[in-house]
Amino acid sequence: MTPRPVVVGTGPRHVLALHGWFGSATGWGPFAELLDGDRYSVAFVDYRGYGARRGETGSFTLAEIATDALAAADGLGWSDFAVMGHSMGGTAMQRVLADAPDRVRGLLGISPVPSTGVPFDDRGWQLFSSAAEDPASRYAIVDLTTGNRLSPTWIDRVVRFSLAQSDVSAFAAYLDAWARTDFADEVNGNPVPVQVVVGEHDPALGASVVEQTFLQQFPNAALEVLPNAGHYAMFETPVALLTCAERFFDGL
Numbered sequence: 001m002t003p004r005p006v007v008v009g010t011g012p013r014h015v016l017a018l019h020g021w022f023g024s025a026t027g028w029g030p031f032a033e034l035l036d037g038d039r040y041s042v043a044f045v046d047y048r049g050y051g052a053r054r055g056e057t058g059s060f061t062l063a064e065i066a067t068d069a070l071a072a073a074d075g076l077g078w079s080d081f082a083v084m085g086h087s088m089g090g091t092a093m094q095r096v097l098a099d100a101p102d103r104v105r106g107l108l109g110i111s112p113v114p115s116t117g118v119p120f121d122d123r124g125w126q127l128f129s130s131a132a133e134d135p136a137s138r139y140a141i142v143d144l145t146t147g148n149r150l151s152p153t154w155i156d157r158v159v160r161f162s163l164a165q166s167d168v169s170a171f172a173a174y175l176d177a178w179a180r181t182d183f184a185d186e187v188n189g190n191p192v193p194v195q196v197v198v199g200e201h202d203p204a205l206g207a208s209v210v211e212q213t214f215l216q217q218f219p220n221a222a223l224e225v226l227p228n229a230g231h232y233a234m235f236e237t238p239v240a241l242l243t244c245a246e247r248f249f250d251g252l
Contacts, residue, residue, distance in 0.1 A: 003052040005072045006044040009037030013249050014081040015108075016069055016096070017044045018089030021174060022142065022158060024051035024165040028086075031234035034242045040249065042084075045072050047092075049170020060173035062181050066095040073103070082249055084108040087205065087231065088178040091115055098186040106193040106252045107218075108245060111145075111205045111231045114213035115184040118204075128179070132172035135159055146230030147201030158232070187217060194221035195248040197241060199229030 006025045019027055025044040035042055047065050048058035058064055069092070073081055080103045085093035090112020097104045120128065131137040138159045143150070162171075196210045207225050214221045224244055229237040 002068065002071065002075075003046065004075065005046070007076070008032055008035050008042045008044065009040045011037060011039040011041050013040045013252070014073075014076075014078045015040055015042040015249065016073060016078075016081050016083045016093075017042050018065065018069060018083065018085040018092045018096075019044070019047070019050070020087030020089055020111075021171070021178065022138070022162040023086065023089075024161075026051060027161060027165060029232075029235040030238040031241055031245075034238055036246070039246075041076075043072060043076060043078075045069055047170070047174070049167040049174075051165050054165070054167050058170075060170050061177050062092050062095040062183075063099075065092040065177075066099045069096055070100055070103075079103065080105050082106040082108065082252055084110070084245070085112055086110040086234065088113055088174060090205075091117075091178050091181070094187050095183065097190060097192060098183060101190065101192070104192055106195070106248065108248050109194070109196045109210075109214065110233055110241065111198050111202055112196060112210075112214070113178045113205065114209065115182065115187050115217070116213055117182045118179045120179065128175055129172075132168050132175070135163060138162055142232075145202055145204050146199075146232060146236065147203065149201060150230070150236070154235070158235075184213075184217060190218060191220055192218065193248070193252060194218040195244065196221060196223050197226060197233060197244050198223070199226050199231060199233050199236065201228075201230040205231065 083093040
């Protein structure tokens with residue numbers, strides 16, 4: 001039996017939360033603790049190979065994430081919902097939209113990977129593809145995507161969390177899923193409300209990437225850039241992220 005998602009709150013506004021490559025259902029930091037449970041019900045799901053689903057087999061694809069996320073919504077009795085996705089979860093949320101457009105009320109992307117995938121040069125691919133086996137590569141990626149400006153203590157904790165919360169084989173396979181899967185033609189022009197939030201210190205998935213992808217693809221997309229944040233706004237600037245999220249969800 002598929003483990004039940006971690007649900008925060010009992011409010012009438014339903015949100016599916018899809019984590020990033022280094023995360024899990026319990027990897028949303030202070031942001032998750034700040035959510036107003038009277039206004040929202042937020043279901044934080046684990047992908048196969050992550051968190052409560054470590055050791056579980058699968059194809060480790062975006063399609064599988066979307067299928068499992070929709071099954072989680074069904075299990076909660078949700079007919080419609082918003083989807084929130086961080087990083088890898090940002091492309092997975094678009095896969096959910098493509099598969100169930102009548103059920104998705106809105107998308108909130110936090111430093112999201114676009115549906116076009118992510119191009120890498122040889123050096124970048126070597127770094128990211130080595131991260132499954134090499135903790136030092138994971139450290140370098142977190143440091144890079146937060147602007148080489150944050151506490152080594154915190155970066156090390158992110159790395160140790162990711163090592164403890166994911167199977168190596170799944171972690172490796174999901175890189176291909178988010179970096180080399182292009183399904184943009186399935187979501188281009190969708191009128192769903194989309195809010196994208198990025199950190200000013202994220203060199204990988206910052207404003208310029210969003211302007212070339214999300215803002216071109218979705219006619220009702222908006223972008224907000226958070227000062228003093230990189231790729232992990234839920235840890236770096238949780239109150240600012242919460243403010244953006246509340247404004248978006250309450251407007252749906």
